[in-house]
Amino acid sequence: MTQIDPRSAMHLADAAVSVELETPDMTLNIGPQHPSTHGVLRLVAQVDGERVMSVDPVIGYMHRGYEKLAEVRTYAQTIALVNRIDWVSGFANEVPFVAAIEKLMDIEVPPRAQYIRLILTEMARISTHLVFASSYPLELGASTPLMHAMREREHVLELLESVTGGRFHPNFNRVGGIKPAAGGGSSMKKVSMDLPAGFLAATDEAMTRVLDIVDDVDRLATGNELIQARTVGVGVLPAAKALEYGVTGPNLRASGVKYDLRKVESILPYDDFEFEIPIGNNGDCFDRYVVRLEEIRQSASIIRQAIAKIPSGPLRAKVPRVLKVPKGEVYVRAENPKGEMGYYIVSEGGRIPYRVKIRSASFSNLSMLPWILAGQLVPDLVAILGSLDFVLGDVDR
């Protein structure tokens, strides 16, 4: 691993002055409470004036021990935990976990349930990226896109709520299909919740609104010269470096690597749909921003195709009342909005997993922080942090 010398990045024309004056670096403690660290990330930065010489990220302020908690809970109980890992896209966290159990138990999920999972996963992706589209200009100082994008995100969340009953933590997936219908009695427990009446039409309308707001943000922010001055060429992440650090998701694709698990190995029927994988050229903050906006458009297109050809049929495979998972181990991964999310489950047989290892996207994406932030200016540090779009719950778990 080669570390660039931060001082070589400085444009010190007045070397003579800096030799005579002793100017020690200042330790600037950014976070854990800081507006642009997205929660409780702490960066211990050595700054020389405005120039960041080195950064030491400190994480773990939000460690909730989900991997340990999963070892003392049944599989069904853990589903309620995993959607709290990356709470901005809760639904997308559940699907790979449930899929891993289904793979262990060798259960075939009915197509309608798969389609519903896919539609809601893409909605979670849209809502995540709308949060990004609203908060990233805010990091750069433009507060107006925040309100507009958040307003339209609300329509997506309302749809999620109308299906699952929860805006952020759906807890909607069950092994073999989706959640049983609400209401008492064992007879109701056998009926799975279906999409509510009028959902498909409402989704179509919401997608129109989402596409409109993406165009609006494009007009308001993307073309803005000041936004471009702050982001183009800032925080360049070359493709080789990105792969070296295990960066995934939009951050990797912005560096020009066309790698998307939805195309590579999907647990959901993505092969049924036509969609593009947007990639960037330079891997700078601007590319990461544009790639996410484009992914919203692609997700909207996927959802429209999915509601056009959603099959009818059962919503849940035949699953025993008491979930007993056979002995074995499995790793299932999926393309989360933030990157590759994987669950490694070891089962010794029985109702409780022996070990659950969670591979979360934000954690791996943040591993390059000391490298990418060294030699940057303090304002660029904020621009780069924002463009990486991480969630601290996803980092600390």
Add this chain to the structure above:
Amino acid sequence: MNFWLELLIKVGLALAIMLPVALVVIFGELKISAHMQSRVGPYFAGGRWGWAQPLADGLKFMQKEDLVPADADDRVYKLAPYIVLMGTLALYVVIPIGPDAVARDLDLGVFYVLAVSSLSTLGVLMAGWSSANKYSLIGGLRAAAQLIAYELPLVLAVIAVAVQAGSLSLNDIVNAQASFHLFGVESILGRDVTWISSLISPFMILQIVGLVIFLVASLAELSRIPFDMPIAESELTMGYLTEYSGLRFTMFFLGEYAGLVSMAAIAATLFMGGYSFPGVSEDVLNFLGPVILLSKVMFIAFVFIWLRWTFPRLREDQLQTIAWKWLIPAGLINIVATAIFKVAF
């Protein structure tokens, strides 16, 4: 009447008129930004439209504990807000709001304006230095760097106006704009063309370059978006304001908006004809002057608010680039062009 008593009354009147204007601008910012962001904004305070929100905010701040960090440089920390507020309020003294209505018509009015307007940056630097907070320190130093970069274009823009008006007194500059004649030409081919000269009489037509430079530089001076790097919530939490609370924060807050009003009033006076309006006689201006000036101030304040809620923040080095590579050369060229124009006609 006793000289000092008269001065005291005039200064008191100037403050009594202009300070509520600052409150109106605060309310305007709350409401306009809300509508730009598809929000409602203040709604309940005061009954209708939430008009009392700025007052309610001020009252709330007064009730908050006045915290001084343990490591702070006590005296400097406590003095800083007064200097910021004083620096902006002192500007009101020379702004003419009518032909005879000016607290103090200084011969060197423009010079006074430029000198006093940079005082508040001293207060900001004091606040940043004394807070014993690294974010505050960076914010204060950014404000100082900003002052150095933007004082010069501001002066250059104003020099051109002074050259064209032939005076440094703000009242004379307003009169020069009111009685401006089209290169001394009154008729072309037997037709009366004085109406043209009354249309282009405000300097904002002939000094459009100067006006743009002045507005950009005053945005930087006021540290408003896109030049709000000294505050920069997302980077420096609140910059030099980080440690302030209660009444001292209120002073900074009021100082910011009072500064906005005073810079807008100066821009209106220097470039838009101040209290005068084409075709309105001087007798009427004695009554209408304040209203005319106020509407011009409000217009400029609206432009500032509009910019703030549209643009992101620039970086400190980009600000320096704009100042040194664009505004200062443009200002120098503007002065030369104005001087040639002045001598030739």
